[in-house]
Structures are given as structure tokens and as C-alpha cells.
Amino acid sequence: MYAAVLRTPYALRTFAAALLGRMSYGTAPLSLMLAATSATGSYAVAGTVMAVFGAASVVLSPLRALLIDRYGPGRALTPMALLYAALLTALAVVTWRPGTPVPLLAVLALCAGAATPPLGPTMRAVWSGLLSDRRLLQRAYSLDGVAEELLFVTGPLVVGLLVLIAPAAFGLAVSAGLVVVGTLVFVASPPVRAVVPHRAEGRRVAARAHVVRRLWRPVVVTFGVGLALGAVDLLVLAFAEERGIAEAAAWILAALSAGSAVGGLLNGAVDPRGSDGSRLPLLACGLAAALCGAALAPGLVTLALAAACVGLFVAPALATAYLLANEAVDPAHRTQAGAWVNTAVNAGASGGTAGAGVLVGHLPLPVCFVLAAAAPAAAALMSARPRRGVPTRAVRQDAVAPAPEEGADIAKA
Known part of the structure; x- marks a missing residue:
């Protein structure tokens, strides 16, 4: 494996x-x-x-x-x-x-x-x-x-x-x-x-537009996932403080990370069905559903279990988004493609934390969890709808170089 x-x-x-x-x-x-x-x-x-x-x-x-x-x-x-x-x-x-x-x-x-x-x-x-x-x-x-x-x-x-x-x-x-x-x-x-x-001087502006245009699906979904994760960090802390055990927040977030690790390992171990473009919205919806379950958690233990379920979808969603981004562009823009996805999830996390900070003071925590779930769900719906003029899949079989063999003469870039 x-x-x-x-x-x-x-x-x-x-x-x-x-x-x-x-x-x-x-x-x-x-x-x-x-x-x-x-x-x-x-x-x-x-x-x-x-x-x-x-x-x-x-x-x-x-x-x-x-x-x-x-x-x-x-x-x-x-x-x-x-x-x-x-x-x-x-x-x-x-x-x-x-x-x-x-x-x-x-x-x-x-x-x-x-x-x-x-x-x-x-x-x-x-x-x-x-x-x-x-x-x-x-x-x-x-x-x-x-x-x-x-x-x-x-x-x-x-x-x-x-x-x-x-x-x-x-x-x-x-x-x-x-x-x-x-x-x-x-x-x-x-x-x-x-x-x-790759230094195609005459095509730099067009190339940048090409990269951004082809990455809309993984970027939109990972931004929605980032919004949810950023909100969860703060909502979990508020949940623990509300019950007088603020230090328990660290264990709940650790459960989320553990769930993400397990989900990532399973994602690599199981042969997926369907295309990555169809799986990515489903993973985002699964994350949203798990967050709605967190809204129903009556105590810290059940919230930790719900957080672990949320985590099960995090690593698979991100890995699928990176794979889509890699296949959407040619080798000249692969690092940029991955960076755009990375930027989307990090920017979403920052926005989610800020947004949750505003909501916590005005709404009950269960409602805040549901609103956090709305972000990946909305992103999934957006990504499931093909945009005009943008291919839903752009796999380039010739874009992957064969792995170098031991002892091969590899020129320094």
C-alpha cells in the first residue's frame, strides 16, 4: 500500500x-x-x-x-x-x-x-x-x-x-x-x-489566468472547508468554556486531528469510486453533515466524537483537491496550483475564525455550528455545477514524468 x-x-x-x-x-x-x-x-x-x-x-x-x-x-x-x-x-x-x-x-x-x-x-x-x-x-x-x-x-x-x-x-x-x-x-x-x-516569457499573464481559471473547483471547496475548520477551533473553545473546562478544547481538537489522520490513511488505502471532481463535493457535504451532528452534541465527550467524524473528511477532501489541482494544469504550473489550494484553505480558516468570533457573541452555539457547516455545503453545491468554458476534468497523461531510477544521470536544474 x-x-x-x-x-x-x-x-x-x-x-x-x-x-x-x-x-x-x-x-x-x-x-x-x-x-x-x-x-x-x-x-x-x-x-x-x-x-x-x-x-x-x-x-x-x-x-x-x-x-x-x-x-x-x-x-x-x-x-x-x-x-x-x-x-x-x-x-x-x-x-x-x-x-x-x-x-x-x-x-x-x-x-x-x-x-x-x-x-x-x-x-x-x-x-x-x-x-x-x-x-x-x-x-x-x-x-x-x-x-x-x-x-x-x-x-x-x-x-x-x-x-x-x-x-x-x-x-x-x-x-x-x-x-x-x-x-x-x-x-x-x-x-x-x-x-x-519553465520560463515562457511571452505567455506569463495568459498562463496565470489559465491556472486560476482551471482551479476554481478545488479552490472553492477548500475555501469552504477552511471556513468550517477555522470556525470549529473557536466554537470548540467556546463550548468547553461554557461548561467550565476550557482545557478540554485541546483534547477535542486533537480528536479532530486524529480523525483527519485516519480519514487520510483510509483515503489512500481504498480504491475510490467515481471521479475526483464528483468525490470532492461529496466529501465537503460529509464534513458539513458531521458538523451538524456536532451542533447536537450535549457534552464534551459527544462533541469529541463528532469532531473526530468531522476530521474523517478533512484530509481526504484536501488530498482530493490537491490531486484535482495537479491534474488541472501542466507541469509548468504545478507548484502554483498546489499553492492556490493551500492559500484557499488557510485564508478560509482565518475568515472562519473571525466570523465565528462575531457569531458566538450573538447566537447559540448549536446555531453557530450549523452556520459553520453551511460553508462547505455551499462550496460543494457551487463546485458540483460545471462552469461554462471550464473543463470539468483536464487530466494530462503526458504531464507526469517517470520516476528516476537509481544511478540514473540526473541533470541539476
Whole structure:
């Protein structure tokens, strides 16, 4: 099953390096929040710094991915990672002791977010070059999604251990080290070095329009899923606080992550029926139905079970969306395609959290859960309706390069 994916030449080495670098995405945000709070003594400032950091990272993700497609991972990803690590280190230095000027902190956070290297989208583009079998590619995307889910769970745990022995700023320095080592090993991998940059100068504007036009279905659905997930984070906290056990929110969200991991593994293990274009709206509707079930939960245990059911649909929906995005474009735009989907889910999560914050103060929690469920349901309905002039499926069989064999002469991009 998944062993066939990892037995592909260079796959395990490349994937492990990418995960090492992506581990910093699980450790850097919490480290930055704790360090900013410690350095300024203000949760409001820390929240603003995190918002600036997150917004720059999400909004500029497609642009950074465009640079990867245009210049290749070696020439574009390495400088990004080094700059990102340098900025995280600078943030660690200025927040090591209290009294950091807020404007300096905000500027460094903005720059660090803008320089975040797109290791996830790049790895997914590399998967499509490593695996010519579409079934194996689906398993690879499922495995990638599960691993990413686990990184975002273990990252905060690592930070929790680090703050026991050092200031919170030390977590930023560790994050910098992770991204540098992981990226350098990743770009040195033969299949990454073999990626050929695409620089069609005369077709840049048309190419960008082509990418966006073909990605409307996975982008719309993942945005709806992101809205729901962002809302759930806050609604679960409000639910736990309403019952006087705020710390239980962490366990409920852990149940959601566990459900997502199980769903992702099942998604890769089971042969799907129907096309990905038809499955994606169904997965979004399943997530919406599970959220409606959460609205009926009478207590923390039942809410945790409902959250686990919600999670069952998260990783499969995202993996299917990434697969659709990969097939919708030619090899010259694969990294950008993955980045647009990634941006959609992250932007949706931010909007969902903000929207839930407004709703919680005015509506009962069960109603808020139902409204959160409406987002993926509406996105599913929109994506199920074909748009004029946009093909519902654009699989390019010639777009997947065969996996390199051991010992093959692989030119450096």
C-alpha cells in the first residue's frame, strides 16, 4: 500500500527532508506568539504580530510558488529558506529579553511571513514527477496530508518542551534550523534537482489566468472547508468554556486531528469510486453533515466524537483537491496550483475564525455550528455545477514524468 510509494527511488529521502523543513511550520507560529507575548507583555500585540505573520504567509504563497515554477527549487527555494531562517533568527534575538519595540517586531514578522518557503506545494509537485501511477499519486497525497496533520500536532508539543528549558524565543531559533537543514537536504535530492524550470516569457499573464481559471473547483471547496475548520477551533473553545473546562478544547481538537489522520490513511488505502471532481463535493457535504451532528452534541465527550467524524473528511477532501489541482494544469504550473489550494484553505480558516468570533457573541452555539457547516455545503453545491468554458476534468497523461531510477544521470536544474 503506502510502502509502494516510499519504495519509489528517492521518495523516502525526499519526503523526509521536506517534512523536516515543514516541521518549522508547526513550531514557528506558537514560538512567535509566546516570544512576542514575553517580549511585549501584551496579548493584543502578540495577536497582531501573529496576524501580520500569517497574512503575509498566506497571501503571498502563490507568488512564491510561481518563483519555484519559474526558476526551479534549487534557485528559488534555497534563498527563500535562508531568508526565512535569518528573519526567524532575528525575531529570536529581539524577543530574547523584554522590551522589544512593537514596530520592529511587526516588520520582522511581516518579512518572515512573506519569505515562508513553500515546501508543501513543492513536495506535492515533486510527487507528481516521482510517481507515474495515478493510484500511487493519490496515496502519496494522502500520506503527505496525514504527515502534515501530525506535524501541526507535534510542533506545538515540541515548543511546549522547549519552553521548559529555554526562553520562548529559542523555539524560533530551532524553527530556523529545521527549515534550513530540511530545505538544503530536500533541494539536493535527485528528483528535486531534476525539476526543469519553465520560463515562457511571452505567455506569463495568459498562463496565470489559465491556472486560476482551471482551479476554481478545488479552490472553492477548500475555501469552504477552511471556513468550517477555522470556525470549529473557536466554537470548540467556546463550548468547553461554557461548561467550565476550557482545557478540554485541546483534547477535542486533537480528536479532530486524529480523525483527519485516519480519514487520510483510509483515503489512500481504498480504491475510490467515481471521479475526483464528483468525490470532492461529496466529501465537503460529509464534513458539513458531521458538523451538524456536532451542533447536537450535549457534552464534551459527544462533541469529541463528532469532531473526530468531522476530521474523517478533512484530509481526504484536501488530498482530493490537491490531486484535482495537479491534474488541472501542466507541469509548468504545478507548484502554483498546489499553492492556490493551500492559500484557499488557510485564508478560509482565518475568515472562519473571525466570523465565528462575531457569531458566538450573538447566537447559540448549536446555531453557530450549523452556520459553520453551511460553508462547505455551499462550496460543494457551487463546485458540483460545471462552469461554462471550464473543463470539468483536464487530466494530462503526458504531464507526469517517470520516476528516476537509481544511478540514473540526473541533470541539476
